[in-house]
Amino acid sequence: MVNVLKIISTVLSIYSLLCLVRIIITWIPGLRYNRFVKFLSSICDPYLNIFSNIRWLHFGNMDFSPILSLGILAIADSILQNLVLSGRISLANILSLIFGFIASLINSILFFLIIVFIIRLIVLLLGRGSDSSSSIWNQLDRSLGQIVFKISKFFSGGKPVNYRNALIISIIVLIICNFLIKTLFGFVGTLISRIPF
Secondary structure, three states: OHHHHHHHHHHHHHHHHHHHHHHHHOOOHHHOOOHHHHHHHHHHHHHHHHHHOOHHHEEOOEEOHHHHHHHHHHHHHHHHHHHHHHOOOOHHHHHHHHHHHHHHHHHHHHHHHHHHHHHHHHHHHOOOOOOOOOHHHHHHHHHHHHHHHHHHHHHOOOOOOOHHHHHHHHHHHHHHHHHHHHHHHHHHHHHHHOOOO
16 A cells, blocks of 8 residues: 555645646747647646636736646645654644645745835836836736735725835735734644644
């Protein structure tokens, strides 16, 4: 039984790597018709597409579904490896892995958004990327605008806020949320680790 679990764990690790390569290749449109890319697409896309249809993982043009899809493979692989090493698996162990992944996913998304918002704010404050010829900044603003204005509208009492101020409000709110979520997840993670079974 242990050997079967090791084989399944190895297959999961290889499949995760193939999915990661497939995700990276999607960023390079010229490789779409390559024979290897078609092979990768045929084995990875059915799994990856399950997550790409989850709406809450999309923020404007940004798609965080690959993080979730790879994370689930990593959790499954971790559970199998724990089972191989210890010979048993506990509910606390499974819950701890799942909870840790969820915490990591949320913190990664918040951290990514904070960094992108800060970069955009710096560029705005420097007076760059505000003209209509900056297509990269316009595309980024279209993606970010939905999130930024929803956050700022909630915390400004529904009053209209310009984009720069909306970015500042959003950065502050996301930093506070990130801190609170880390604290909450740390507390709950400690409780989960104390489950006796």
